[in-house]
Amino acid sequence: ETGVTQSPTHLIKTRGQQVTLRCSSQSGHNTVSWYQQALGQGPQFIFQYYREEENGRGNFPPRFSGLQFPNYSSELNVNALELDDSALYLCASSLGAGTGGYEQYFGPGTRLTVT
Amino acid sequence: AQSVSQHNHHVILSEAASLELGCNYSYGGTVNLFWYVQYPGQHLQLLLKYFSGDPLVKGIKGFEAEFIKSKFSFNLRKPSVQWSDTAEYFCAAHNNAGNMLTFGGGTRLMVKP
Numbered sequence: 001e002t003g004v005t006q007s008p009t010h011l012i013k014t015r016g017q018q019v020t021l022r023c024s025s026q027s028g029h030n031t032v033s034w035y036q037q038a039l040g041q042g043p044q045f046i047f048q049y050y051r052e053e054e055n056g057r058g059n060f061p062p063r064f065s066g067l068q069f070p071n072y073s074s075e076l077n078v079n080a081l082e083l084d085d086s087a088l089y090l091c092a093s094s095l096g097a098g099t100g101g102y103e104q105y106f107g108p109g110t111r112l113t114v115t
Numbered sequence: 116a117q118s119v120s121q122h123n124h125h126v127i128l129s130e131a132a133s134l135e136l137g138c139n140y141s142y143g144g145t146v147n148l149f150w151y152v153q154y155p156g157q158h159l160q161l162l163l164k165y166f167s168g169d170p171l172v173k174g175i176k177g178f179e180a181e182f183i184k185s186k187f188s189f190n191l192r193k194p195s196v197q198w199s200d201t202a203e204y205f206c207a208a209h210n211n212a213g214n215m216l217t218f219g220g221g222t223r224l225m226v227k228p
Binding site: 004033035040041042043044045048050055056058090092097103104105106107108109 | 119121149151157158159160161164205207214215216217218219220221
């Protein structure tokens with residue numbers, strides 16, 4: 001069973017640029033959630049995708065957008081990068097979404113540095 | 116809005132000492148609770164979870180947590196820590212819709228050999 005994978009591992013971008021981060025969900029999982037973890041803080045929920053549709057969003061501006069593909073892999077796009085976007089971006093997949101309380105399995109993250 | 120707070124930011128223990136990490140959540144509805152661990156250089160891993168039933172839940176590596184609804188708490192415990200338990204520990208709660216995990220700020224545990 002393959003776990004959650006993310007690419008790239010590290011990324012350095014300049015303020016104002018755009019970035020795309022990728023995530024492959026664990027086999028059999030149809031739900032992907034994205035989190036931002038700033039240094040010294042806990043992860044913060046960005047949004048979730050369930051069966052290719054956005055299924056909830058945290059307190060992040062519209063320049064954070066996402067996509068989920070038919071194979072349930074996902075992308076996180078961030079436009080007009082700001083210095084404060086520097087963080088570890090985590091992807092988590094789960095068997096489903098909703099009040100069942102599905103356990104989320106995390107990938108290793110992508111470390112984004114904005115200069 | 117849902118929130119999770121962890122009161123201990125840094126904890127230093129000697130091996131064989133007992134551990135208790137505090138976690139409180141503020142949420143009025145049905146809540147699912149989790150403890151995750153992040154070992155140095157590794158990704159977040161689930162230690163244990165509470166959905167319903169017995170409020171004392173046992174997880175991996177000898178960890179356990181107790182859900183006390185009246186105190187809105189879900190404290191993590193281990194009777195005897197090992198050097199290999201050095202890591203950062205995160206408490207998290209699921210909202211009613213089950214689509215958002217809210218994390219606490221984390222507790223960095225260092226166990227001295």
